Amino acid sequence: MTISRLAEIPGIGVDRMGNAADALGNPEMLRLENLDTDLAPPADAVSATLAAVTRDDANSYLPFLGIHTLRAAAAARVSATAGVEYDPETQCIVSAGGLSGVLNCLLAILEPGDEVIITDPAYAGLINRIRLAGGIPKFVPLRVEKRRWRLDLDALRDAGSERTRAILTMSPSMPSGIVHTAEEWQLIAEVAERRDAWILHDAAMERILFTGAPMIHPASLPGMAERVITVGSVSKEYRMIGWRVGWIVGPRRIMNDIGLVSLTNVVCQVGIGMPGAAAALTSTNDGVGAATREWEARRDLILKELHDIPVVAPDGGWSLLIDTAAIGMPPGEASQRLFDQGAIAATPMAGWGAPERAGRYLRFVFANEPVGRLHDIRERIRRAWSL
Known part of the structure; x- marks a missing residue:
């Protein structure tokens, strides 16, 4: 029997598509199903990681909340972006x-039953x-205007309630690619x-x-x-998916609680990944x-x-959506037909x-296939969907 916290968690679908494409082993398959990229990480990050593999201090649980060089670099990154000074020792994990x-x-930040917009x-x-944290997602629709996404402002005004505890934002967002306007x-x-709610901001793609x-x-907005x-990572902008390193930067009043959860949940970070992440954040050629x-x-x-298919253009990020x-x-049918008849995983x-x-x-992810391999995408779709 499924326990309650998992009852409304269906999975993400990407794993099934990725496994199917891997099992087929077709080199002609366009891999548009998963948020990978073929573009190399920063050279400084790779060098620093290779060096870390040989160091005893990188093969350690300590320090539990992250090495100082990375905390300083992450705090400086968010400080520069937001125009707010964050202290790496008390405001970054x-x-x-x-x-x-x-x-x-x-x-x-959530009690069971709290709502997150x-x-x-x-x-x-x-x-x-x-849902896993006991919260309830409160969905605010994105609308399509002139083949681009816009946030439904009226729906956002109506979404808040006495149970609203947080607004979870991402810009560019995934999978839509919306970039929020002022x-x-x-x-x-x-x-x-x-x-009186938190804004939990996923900044993984903010420069894309x-x-x-x-x-x-x-955080740059008044008050x-x-x-x-702010939650960031090296996975997207820095093309460092396998490092599994991110950071949390925020007000002092909440960081001790987040640190306690971090210690209780994952305990520590990837020791050999942190020096490379710090190198990426401080590189002059990222x-x-x-x-x-x-x-x-x-x-x-x-x-x-x-151009003649209902695609919504993303203003940033790694992916776009097609209204099949x-x-x-x-x-689901469109995906299967693309897979079977067009050699496209989506x-x-x-x-x-x-x-x-x-x-x-x-969804089509365009981060992992070069232009040269995308040249016949229209013909593949025409063949699969009989367009």
């Missing part, structure tokens, strides 16, 4: 990846962690203030922007620094700009090739929000 940090924060669609892993951030801040507009961090908890331009080129190619329901095909968005919204979409 290293986590075993960004999502581990998100879960630790949720466990530190989150967009729809949103990453199933974030939604599931809200107007959207302002209303998010107003709702948080009115409901295709808009040309300046990045907005919620928000004491409400915003490659984020060049990588972002490459990911944008891949996005643009897909948007061009799929609008062409009369459930996403994940349906079941469980990534409400069935009537997120459940309409199929």
Whole structure:
């Protein structure tokens, strides 16, 4: 019998698609199902990690909350982004990846039954962690305007209640690629203030922007620094997925509780991963700009090739969504037909929000396939979907 905390956690679907593609072993298969990337991590990070493997101090549980060099680098990164000074010793904790940090924060701030506002669609892993921590996701729809995403402001105003404990934000968000506008951030801040709620901000992709507009961090908004908890990681921007290193930066009043959860949950971080993460954060050549331009080129190619298909253009991040329901095909069927007849692995968005919204979409991840391998994507889709 499934215990209650798992009853509404269906999984994420990516594992099934990835396992199926791996089992088939077809080198022609376009791997658009999983948030991997083929772009190399920063050279400084790789060198520092290789050196750490030979060091005794990197093969240790200590220090439990992360090595000082990484805490200092992460605190400085968030300080520069948010325009708020954070002390690395009292306001920064290293986590075993960004999502581990998100879960630790949720466990530190939620009582069972508390509500967490989150967009729809949103990453199933974030939604599931809200539930795992005893919270209730309160979905706010994303709307499509001129083939781009916008937050439904009226729905956001109505979403807050006396049970609202947090708003979980991500910009660019995954899987949609929405980048919140100043107007959207302002209303998010107003709702948080009115409901005395935290803003738990997943900043994993904050510099992967295709808009040309300046990045907005919620802690930079007036009066928000004491409400915003930032969770970052090296997985996306720095292309360091396998390192499993992240950080949590926030107000002093909550960091002791988050630290207690961290010690109780994962205990410590990946010792041989932290020196490489610190090197990435302090590198003068982290490659984020060049990588972002490459990911944008891949996005643009897909948007061009799929111009007559209901694709919603992402303004940042690694993935985009296709409304297959609008062409009369459930996403699960669309995914299977692509896999069998088009050699494309792509994940349906079941469980990534409400069935009537997120459940309409199929996701393409464009971070892991170079432009040269995407050249015939339109023909593959035409063949699979008989378009």
